[in-house]
Amino acid sequence: xxxxSFQQKSASRNSPEWFEKLLMDGARYVSTPxxxxxxxxxxxxxxxxxxxxxxxxxxxxxxxxxxxxxxxRDCRGRIYIEDGFDLFGDDYLCPDCGRRIFPAKKTRxxxxxxxxxxxxxxxxxxxxxxxxxxSWKEMAPWLxxxxxxxxxxxxxVVDFCESSQHMTREWALANRxxxxxxxxxxxxxxxxxxxxxxxxxxxxxxxxxxxxxxMALLETQARCxxxxxxxxxxLPIYNRNGRHPSSEIRKSAQPKRLFVVQITDGIVLVNGxxxxxxxxxxxxxIFQILLKxxxxxxxxxLPSGTYAPLSTKDICGEIYNLTGKEFNDExxxxxxxxxxxxxIETVIKRETGDPIDRCDVIETLRWKGAGEGDHGxxxxxxxxxxxxxxxxxxxx
Amino acid sequence: xxxxxxxxxxxxxAPLANFWENDLELGLEDMLHxxxxxGYMAEWIGNLNGRRAEILCQSLGLNTGKSLQARRESLGxxxxxxxxxxxxxxxxxxxxxxxxxxxxxxxxxQELVQSCLVNDEKFDVTALLFALYHKRPDLLRDVFYLxxxxxxxxxxxxxxTQARKPSERSFHDFLLSEDVQSALSNADQTLGDGHTSExxxxxxxxxxxxxxxxRAERPEHIVHENRxxxxxxxxxxxxxxEAGAKRVNIASNSxxxxxxxxxxxAGGYFGKDVEYRNEFQVTYAxxxxxxxERLKANQDEKLTLVELACANTPLNGAPKxxxxxxxxxxxxxxxxxSAVGGLLDHLNHIESIKVLFAGKRVSVIFAHEEKQAEDEFxxxxxxxxxxxxxxxxxxxxxRQEYGIPIxxxxxxxxxxx
Numbered sequence: 001x002x003x004x005s006f007q008q009k010s011a012s013r014n015s016p017e018w019f020e021k022l023l024m025d026g027a028r029y030v031s032t033p034x035x036x037x038x039x040x041x042x043x044x045x046x047x048x049x050x051x052x053x054x055x056x057x058x059x060x061x062x063x064x065x066x067x068x069x070x071x072x073r074d075c076r077g078r079i080y081i082e083d084g085f086d087l088f089g090d091d092y093l094c095p096d097c098g099r100r101i102f103p104a105k106k107t108r109x110x111x112x113x114x115x116x117x118x119x120x121x122x123x124x125x126x127x128x129x130x131x132x133x134x135s136w137k138e139m140a141p142w143l144x145x146x147x148x149x150x151x152x153x154x155x156x157v158v159d160f161c162e163s164s165q166h167m168t169r170e171w172a173l174a175n176r177x178x179x180x181x182x183x184x185x186x187x188x189x190x191x192x193x194x195x196x197x198x199x200x201x202x203x204x205x206x207x208x209x210x211x212x213x214x215m216a217l218l219e220t221q222a223r224c225x226x227x228x229x230x231x232x233x234x235l236p237i238y239n240r241n242g243r244h245p246s247s248e249i250r251k252s253a254q255p256k257r258l259f260v261v262q263i264t265d266g267i268v269l270v271n272g273x274x275x276x277x278x279x280x281x282x283x284x285x286i287f288q289i290l291l292k293x294x295x296x297x298x299x300x301x302l303p304s305g306t307y308a309p310l311s312t313k314d315i316c317g318e319i320y321n322l323t324g325k326e327f328n329d330e331x332x333x334x335x336x337x338x339x340x341x342x343x344i345e346t347v348i349k350r351e352t353g354d355p356i357d358r359c360d361v362i363e364t365l366r367w368k369g370a371g372e373g374d375h376g377x378x379x380x381x382x383x384x385x386x387x388x389x390x391x392x393x394x395x396x
Numbered sequence: 397x398x399x400x401x402x403x404x405x406x407x408x409x410a411p412l413a414n415f416w417e418n419d420l421e422l423g424l425e426d427m428l429h430x431x432x433x434x435g436y437m438a439e440w441i442g443n444l445n446g447r448r449a450e451i452l453c454q455s456l457g458l459n460t461g462k463s464l465q466a467r468r469e470s471l472g473x474x475x476x477x478x479x480x481x482x483x484x485x486x487x488x489x490x491x492x493x494x495x496x497x498x499x500x501x502x503x504x505x506q507e508l509v510q511s512c513l514v515n516d517e518k519f520d521v522t523a524l525l526f527a528l529y530h531k532r533p534d535l536l537r538d539v540f541y542l543x544x545x546x547x548x549x550x551x552x553x554x555x556x557t558q559a560r561k562p563s564e565r566s567f568h569d570f571l572l573s574e575d576v577q578s579a580l581s582n583a584d585q586t587l588g589d590g591h592t593s594e595x596x597x598x599x600x601x602x603x604x605x606x607x608x609x610x611r612a613e614r615p616e617h618i619v620h621e622n623r624x625x626x627x628x629x630x631x632x633x634x635x636x637x638e639a640g641a642k643r644v645n646i647a648s649n650s651x652x653x654x655x656x657x658x659x660x661x662a663g664g665y666f667g668k669d670v671e672y673r674n675e676f677q678v679t680y681a682x683x684x685x686x687x688x689e690r691l692k693a694n695q696d697e698k699l700t701l702v703e704l705a706c707a708n709t710p711l712n713g714a715p716k717x718x719x720x721x722x723x724x725x726x727x728x729x730x731x732x733x734s735a736v737g738g739l740l741d742h743l744n745h746i747e748s749i750k751v752l753f754a755g756k757r758v759s760v761i762f763a764h765e766e767k768q769a770e771d772e773f774x775x776x777x778x779x780x781x782x783x784x785x786x787x788x789x790x791x792x793x794x795r796q797e798y799g800i801p802i803x804x805x806x807x808x809x810x811x812x813x
Contacts, residue, residue, distance in 0.1 A: 024708060025712070026708075026712070028707060061551075061806070061808065061809060062809050062812075064811050067651050068613065068614070068651065073780075074748075074778045074805060076705065076747055187738065191738060192737075242710065242736035242737055243733065243735065243738075345799075349680045349682070350771065352682060353680065353681075353685055353686035354683075354686070354799065355795075355797060355798050355799030356799050
């Protein structure tokens with residue numbers, strides 16, 4: 001299931017997604033250079049108005065002089081700096097806990113407050129249509145009829161359109177789906193539309209940052225076929241005030257701590273995610289060796305607690321057996337295994353969110369000199385399951 | 397007053413005023429004044445329950461019958477020897493039950509501890525304090541110190557300076573040496589506020605070394621016999637060193653002072669200037685989404701979602717929004733999400749949540765630290781709401797169940813120049 005809040009993992013903070021996020025009326029964001037840059041571009045087009053305000057936090061450990069006086073150290077209150085108020089006087093109180101605040105000695109932060117300007121949105125859309133050389137007419141407030149070649153396409157801005165007769169499934173079908181639905185609110189596209197694939201929707205953020213092209217979308221819409229087999233319930237296309245009844249609410253995941261290990265073509269996968277890439281010259285043979293010993297112990301039906309760990313020296317010997325090359329660098333083996341353990345933990349946490357400790361796949365048993373008995377590495381018999389790799393192309 | 401009190405304490409072999417006032421920070425004057433009011437001690441004895449009366453009688457060597465009435469009567473006859481026990485009961489009012497229970501289990505016979513159980517979880521702490529005092533009065537000092545670690549949040553710090561562990565002595569040995577005083581003097585000199593740090597004690601507990609330092613914090617005044625006496629509010633700085641001082645957990649009211657002292661103590665040990673910084677641990681967005689999904693569906697056996705505070709909500713105008721209740725709010729959150737729009741799937745907009753754990757409301761925040769990628773967070777919680785055992789359980793549970801390393805909301809920073 002795709003993550004909703006982070007569709008693109010590790011997305012840079014310079015990502016064009018900021019345009020989208022900023023198109024929420026009333027939204028407030030901490031003013032970083034990236035946010036500011038994106039906001040100023042939108043403001044320059046007249047689409048949004050910006051108010052930049054300074055604030056201090058009631059409980060902020062960075063305020064080294066003030067924090068000792070904070071009774072509720074979890075207080076999340078923000079105190080906005082107002083013109084004409086005395087920064088050293090009694091003018092400021094925390095809105096959450098009521099504590100007297102002296103902002104002069106506190107760390108200040110900047111926040112951008114966004115307001116959507118409907119007139120700016122209108123001008124932007126109309127200018128894009130005009131620049132594209134299309135003729136258009138506003139048939140109802142925020143509902144445009146656009147001439148694309150010999151065809152007519154409708155463009156509806158769903159956030160502001162009041163014409164409920166046009167914003168229905170029946171009307172869209174009666175017009176052979178020649179309508180492009182444009183949404184301003186960043187949550188609108190995902191949560192507020194009727195969830196049917198034939199409905200063509202685009203967000204203003206996508207148009208603004210260039211991910212989508214309005215002209216191309218209108219042309220595509222002009223050529224599109226009327227949808228078939230769509231049933232006939234009467235449903236609104238868009239729910240301006242909240243989540244559309246048909247939009248998906250995610251189901252809860254079940255906890256588990258079982259890691260399925262697969263090997264294919266020089267790559268090791270854990271729960272379907274690559275943890276040792278093809279180019280890992282040392283990592284892959286080490287994993288193969290650990291896997292081989294794990295399988296041997298399994299064939300011998302040993303109790304899971306007695307699966308033998310391999311020392312770094314054993315692993316060096318096995319690498320020689322496997323590759324025919326002399327390998328005596330025990331430190332390199334140890335470092336490689338550490339790296340693999342960290343990588344497995346990071347990949348599983350990041351990609352699946354499942355709980356995992358670094359020893360859940362490759363287990364480290366008692367360090368040398370830290371006690372009696374075995375020490376070394378093995379695949380963890382209590383949490384690892386081995387499965388052959390099955391290509392998604394394989395027919396069953 | 398002090399002389400008379402000391403005289404009477406000497407007679408019964410009890411600690412003198414300095415122990416009560418300075419070591420235990422107990423205001424003697426008011427308590428003694430009350431105890432001398434007519435009938436006050438008789439009433440106090442009359443309110444003793446069976447356990448307390450029994451332990452008192454055993455401690456004072458009173459051979460009485462088994463009835464509570466007989467015990468109370470014989471206790472009524474030994475007013476002078478009861479005074480320290482009365483003070484012990486007053487002292488116990490502000491101490492952590494967890495600390496008293498833990499120390500009693502380590503110091504007292506199991507049968508005695510078991511006899512002080514009120515139910516499966518709770519002890520009669522006053523009875524335990526009587527027994528601890530009887531065994532060794534200075535155990536009360538340990539209770540006093542340990543209570544502090546159960547009630548304060550600890551900033552988790554790690555050493556960022558590369559330093560090799562001295563081979564000639566351990567950190568614990570260093571703390572018991574004279575060198576500690578010079579390290580503290582250096583810290584006081586650097587802080588330059590004219591206050592002196594008083595090294596009170598060092599306790600080794602579960603592979604940790606707890607250092608207790610008392611220091612004047614901020615100016616304060618009190619009224620005494622119609623006169624104002626000016627002084628300073630005392631602050632307790634607790635440094636909980638781990639891993640041979642490579643890590644330290646700091647509990648204090650002040651920010652700069654406690655960090656400076658920790659740096660100087662460790663510097664004295666390693667023989668070079670060292671620096672501790674706030675610890676960060678990465679948790680990925682997917683892990684938090686999974687946690688929140690389970691909390692919302694009430695699928696977690698130990699945690700109950702009881703509060704959610706969000707910014708930039710899907711309501712018109714994107715106002716801030718808080719849902720809270722004394723019980724589970726997941727149904728309300730689901731209703732809001734189905735009617736208006738998503739809340740829990742927009743992690744950047746969640747300001748904080750509160751979960752019920754061990755009957756206490758614990759705040760959890762998903763902090764976005766500098767240099768962390770968009771899907772990386774540091775999860776912090778208000779550890780001062782839980783006692784030390786509950787904290788360990790909570791942290792272990794979060795790591796085990798969700799793979800989430802969770803840190804305290806407490807942080808320490810150096811003074812900004």
